[in-house]
Amino acid sequence: MYVNDYLDTINKWKHCPMANYVCPVARYTKLETNTPRGLAFIYSLIVDNLKDIDEVTIERIYQCNLCRACEAISRDDSSIPEFILAARRDIVEMKMAPEPVIRLKDDICNNNKLCDMDRVKDLASNSKSTPETVVVLNYESESSKKIFSIIKKLLAENNIDCAEINIGKYPAPAAMLRELGYQDLSSKVLNNLTYIIKNVKFRKMVFITPYDLELLLKSQTVDIDNMSQGLVHAFEFLEEFINEKVKRIDKKKEKIIYIDSEGNRKSDKFYEIPRKLLIDVAGFDIKEMVWNKKESFSCGGLTLQYLYCDIFDGIIKIISNELKDYNIKKVVTPCPHCIENLCTNPDLKDNYEIIDLWEALFTINKPGG
Amino acid sequence: MHEFFIERVKNELIRIVGENNLYISDFDKSAYSVDVWSVSRKWVDKGLIKELPDFVVLPENVQQISKIIKLANIYSIPVITRGGGAGGLGGGIPFFGGIVIDIKKLDKIISLDEKSLNIKVQTGIMQIDLEKYLNSRGYTLNHLPASIYCSTLGGFLSTRGSGVLSSKYGKIEDMVLSLEVVLPTGEIINTLPVPRHSAGPGIEHFFIGAEGTLGVIVSAVLKIFYLPEVRYFDAYIFDDLHLALEASREVMINGLEPSVLRVYDEGDTRDVVKKELGIDVNNGSYVVIGFDGFKSIASAQRNMAIKIFKKYKARDLGEKLGNQWWENRYDPYYPPHTLESKRDLYGVIDTITTHDNIEKLYLSMKKELEEKFSDWNIIFTAHFSHWYTWGASVYPRFIVRKPPENPYEFFRLNNAIWDAAVRVILENNGILSEHHGIGFHLSPYMREQYKEAFLVLEKLKKGLDPKNIMNPAVLGFEL
Known part of the structure; x- marks a missing residue:
């Protein structure tokens, strides 16, 4: 059992309630077995052979949205999310994955080109990029399309060639499959992604969401060492681009609420980039959401919305309620996937202007560069 | 409970709270069979988990709670109210099965009165959420316990x-x-x-501290305060605990109103202050004193306190270390510092008495436990952290690093240590608990504590809860 590597984590957390309050799932359901403590506790009964795993335990394990908020406030390095990932691998290997998990896995595999080597080869061979091209690794969504069009325009204004590789329906297939417990499939996606990296010419390859890039850079099994310099997250690319090419951006002096992106955690090297750009470069007056920086929170994560949409909706509703306190109508979150999550709530969508970093910088008051 | 009976109650509960708010799986119920009480944790660790509720419900409003309790009366089913599950004495454990009412869905802020400075709030709210709500508007409840992150107002x-x-x-x-x-x-x-009137007794006090035995507190109007203009924290080291206690008593009886006054005995100075809070001190008795409010008033109070501390030869360690305590004050409650993460046998005893008894109580307990359990190399330390003009709380903790492996021997040793400590408390005019409550663990001592006056509590219980269904295992009531 993969979870045996996390017995120490389970023992440390199974009686510790100090991180319960940051868990967005538990904040919605209020149920003890959705908390970090509760999850460690029920799994301790399984690893101690006091109870057999059952449907309810599996449901609770998959209801965790792996946002890592508990990890963010923990004083020690044991990680509930890593234990959850291991438990899910075990569940998949025991062939006990619930129906919605299997359905989502199949949908990801069917609708993401990175899951299939033939389609990956097509993507690579169809690319007309050159060693000077900025290649954007994109996925099919309204907000990511919008971001790509802004990137394309900015690059064109600066005579830089730009190309898009559209991987399909989901933003981060490797991370999503890993979240679901399908580690082998996730590794396969990373290998396929490596094929693209090695067979497409580019100056920079920009990842619109950070999840798969993060996995790729941490992966022990893929060899991209000599290419990794050119792989950048969108925030890093944007910061560098603004520093080098954009001479002036009009100071907005407008109040916005900033919501931390789920995928952009305080431990990540690009955590502060969006705020820095919004405040220092664009002059926005930022109001941080109450959980930003210190505790993290989540807009709903990568897979929860497909597995337990009631919980996902509940989390978004909590965010919607908290936003009312600020009396500001413009909301910026740096990740397009987070925007899509937030926009599932009609109350939020109708009453707030929810935009990403790129739009905030370049569309609202027109780029000044 | 017979399964036919379970089925009947289940259907009625579904009618009251809906299927989505009722949990009956073994795993869900197991998680409600334990709280932060070290013994209940050990039960689980040793594979002895037994006490499961029959139902866990998460009602969404007060009317649903009322209906659940009426139903429980009809079938004479125990009702245990639960908040964050952070009680340290087993007060939330469903020893007799029954219905656990998890109150956390009652978490609404009902109104904020900025003229009279009070807030009406449902009691299932996590204390940290309430405090954040108030802080964002310039207020505070000034109720900041270590368990603020994991406990409900209720x-x-x-x-x-x-x-x-x-x-x-x-x-x-x-x-x-x-x-x-x-x-x-x-x-x-x-x-x-x-609360201040002369229209009979303040009946709110029947329910505060009743640990769910006399009803379910579903909302409260609480006074609130403006966030202070300044907060000062200063750290001092005294040559010994006696001097630190005397100086602190003098600060209190002179009405200087420190917001924080924490006196650590020599053992806690070494173990908690140095190791867990990262403050570099070795010997003596460490004290943190804090003042807050308007700058001019807090400064004046602070200066008066400094004079008193100097009289007792306190060495000023400076504001930096005082602030460091404030910043790190919750760290000892997180792994890796928490004692349960080290698999020790441990207990935090929490008592209160008048100034004339404090030192005697502390020294007697230290002597009793260290002598009686010397074979177990018991470690006894304490701090004194809640002060009044008339007395202070004593917060001793004991640790046995190598407790018995056998769970029953483990529990016997734990009970023997607690019993010895409680005897010292009762012999020295101490109270069983200053702020942790009584729970299941200290229940057997309630009659001895109250003597004849326990009759008042018993009559209240019998009058208000004739079927004895409300959290029947706590506060020492007749079963």
Whole structure:
């Protein structure tokens, strides 16, 4: 059992309630077995052979949205999310994955080109990029399309060639499959992604969401060492681009609420980039959401919305309620996937202007560069 | 409970709270069979988990709670109210099965009165959420206990909790204006809107500290405060505990109103202050004293306290270390510092008495435990953290690094240590608990503590809860 590597984590957390309050799932359901403590506790009964795993335990394990908020406030390095990932691998290997998990896995595999080597080869061979091209690794969504069009325009204004590789329906297939417990499939996606990296010419390859890039850079099994310099997250690319090419951006002096992106955690090297750009470069007056920086929170994560949409909706509703306190109508979150999550709530969508970093910088008051 | 009977109650509960708010799987129920009480944790660790509730419900409103309790009366089923599950004495464990009412969905802020400075709030709210809500508007409840991140307001009300600023702002019961309560027979009542009056006894105090035995507190009106203009924290080291206690007593009886006054004995100075809070001290008795409010007033109080401390030869360690305590004050409650993460046998005893007894009580308990359990190399340390003009709390903790492996021997040793400690408390005019409550663990000592006066509690219990269904295992009531 993969979870045996996390017995120490389970023992440390199974009686510790100090991180319960940051868990967005538990904040919605209020149920003890959705908390970090509760999850460690029920799994301790399984690893101690006091109870057999059952449907309810599996449901609770998959209801965790792996946002890592508990990890963010923990004083020690044991990680509930890593234990959850291991438990899910075990569940998949025991062939006990619930129906919605299997359905989502199949949908990801069917609708993401990175899951299939033939389609990956097509993507690579169809690319007309050159060693000077900025290649954007994109996925099919309204907000990511919008971001790509802004990137394309900015690059064109600066005579830089730009190309898009559209991987399909989901933003981060490797991370999503890993979240679901399908580690082998996730590794396969990373290998396929490596094929693209090695067979497409580019100056920079920009990842619109950070999840798969993060996995790729941490992966022990893929060899991209000599290419990794050119792989950048969108925030890093944007910061560098603004520093080098954009001479002036009009100071907005407008109040916005900033919501931390789920995928952009305080431990990540690009955590502060969006705020820095919004405040220092664009002059926005930022109001941080109450959980930003210190505790993290989540807009709903990568897979929860497909597995337990009631919980996902509940989390978004909590965010919607908290936003009312600020009396500001413009909301910026740096990740397009987070925007899509937030926009599932009609109350939020109708009453707030929810935009990403790129739009905030370049569309609202027109780029000044 | 017979399964036919379970099925019948289940169907009725579904009618009241809906299927989505009722949990009956073994795993879900197991997680409600344990709280932060070290013994219950060990039960689990040793594979001895037995006490499961029959049902866990998460009602969404007060009417649902009323209906659940009426139903429980019909079938004579125990009802245990639960908040954050952070009680340290087993007060939330369903020893007799029954219905656990998890109150956390009642978490709404009902109104904020900025003229009279009070807030009406449902008691299932996590204390940290309430405090953040207030802070964002320039207010505070000034109730900041270590468990602020994991406890509900209801939990604090049910155990008469204290926060780290209690020496100035009081305990939770001092913050209550009025309560809304679902009685053990299901009626919903409100206490008088203000607590200071002469229209009979303040009946809100029947429910505060009753640990769910006399009803479910569902909302409360609490006084709130402006966030202070300044907070000062200073650290001192005294040559010994006696001097530190005397100096602190003098600060209190002179009405200087420190917001924080924490005196650590020599053992805690070494173990907690140095190791867990990262403050570099070795010998003596460490003290943190804090003042807050308007700068001019807090400065004057602070200067007066400094004079008193100097008289007792305190060495000033400076504001930096005082602030370091404030910044790190919750760290000892997180792994890796928490004692349970080290698999020790440990206990935190929490008592209170008048100034004339404090040192005697502390020294007697230290001597008793260190001598009686010397074979187990017991470690005994303490701090004194909630001060009043008339006395202070003593917060001793004991640790046995190599407890027995056999779970029954483990529990026997634990009970023997606690019993010895409680005897010392009772012999020295101490009270069983200052802010942790009584729970299941200290229940057997309640009659001895109250003597004849326990009759008042018993009559209240019998009158309000004739079927004895409300949290029957706590506070020492007849079963």
